Amino acid sequence: EILDQMNQLVIAKALEMNNKQDENCENKDQNKGDKDQKPPTELSNKGKLQLDATVADVNISYPTDLDLLNDSRIKGDEIIDKLHRIYKLEKRPRTYRQVAQKIFLNVAKKKNKSIKQIRSAIRNLTSCLGRNIKIITEILTKHGLSQLTKQEYKYFLVSQEVHRQQVEMYKEKKNNVSHRIVSIHQPHIRPIVRGKKGPKKTEFGPKINLM
Numbered sequence: 001e002i003l004d005q006m007n008q009l010v011i012a013k014a015l016e017m018n019n020k021q022d023e024n025c026e027n028k029d030q031n032k033g034d035k036d037q038k039p040p041t042e043l044s045n046k047g048k049l050q051l052d053a054t055v056a057d058v059n060i061s062y063p064t065d066l067d068l069l070n071d072s073r074i075k076g077d078e079i080i081d082k083l084h085r086i087y088k089l090e091k092r093p094r095t096y097r098q099v100a101q102k103i104f105l106n107v108a109k110k111k112n113k114s115i116k117q118i119r120s121a122i123r124n125l126t127s128c129l130g131r132n133i134k135i136i137t138e139i140l141t142k143h144g145l146s147q148l149t150k151q152e153y154k155y156f157l158v159s160q161e162v163h164r165q166q167v168e169m170y171k172e173k174k175n176n177v178s179h180r181i182v183s184i185h186q187p188h189i190r191p192i193v194r195g196k197k198g199p200k201k202t203e204f205g206p207k208i209n210l211m
Contacts, residue, residue, distance in 0.1 A: 063182040063183060063191075065118075065122055065166060065169070066104060066107060066108055066118070066121055066122065066125065067108075068162050068166070068181065068182070068183075068184065069104075069122065069125035069126060069129055069162065069163075069166060070100070070101075070104045070108075070125060071184050072129050072155075072158070072159040072162045072163065072184055073097070073100055073125060073128050073129045073132060073159075074097075075152075075155040075156075075159060075184065076095070076129060076132030076133065076135075076136060076156070076159055077095055077097050077132065078152075079132075079136055079148070079152055079155070079156060080093055080095060080132060080135055080136060080139075082147070082152075083136070083139045083140075083143070083147065083148075086147050087139070087143055087147075089139075093135045095128065095131060095132055095135070096128060096131070097128075099128075100124065100125060100128040103121055103124045103125065104121065104125060106121075107121040119170070122166065122170055123170065126163065126166050126167055126170065129159065129162070129163050129166075130163055130167075132159075133156075133159060133160055133163060136156060154187075155184060158181065158184045158187045159184065161181055161187070162181050162184060165177045165180060165181065
């Protein structure tokens, strides 16, 4: 009996010590959690974010409808000459390049051009460019795209878009069109009106936002 009483006392003491250790661990964890949870701090700087739009200006000559049409026509002539030489076509397609170049120079060299002269030249150059596009399309439909480089094919696609835009502006008698191309060499460039005073009211390049 004495041994049983001693065993019970030892077990009770051991249980009491374990309970105290568990309580101490819980208190430590709670205190640590309280320390980790920092009170929310207020932001010292408040206000609205303002963005300023600007243009990454690129170095290109001032674009005109005549220049775009003539550049596109020349690229078309170069592609036609290459395809004619490679595929040895029976008859060289007639592009009237000399007539088109003469029409372009007669108007481009004039210091003072009337609206009637400009519209007449645009009509003729648009017709020549459309003829080139039709010829190239017929050759590529028959022989495929294997002989064109990526750059040449890009010029061909851009020329088609230039032709579409110019026909639309000519028929509707307007000077603007959505996503207007201003350079066949860099078709991603867009005209952006800055509203500045002075001769440079319109800049050409990609639009960027500054914070």
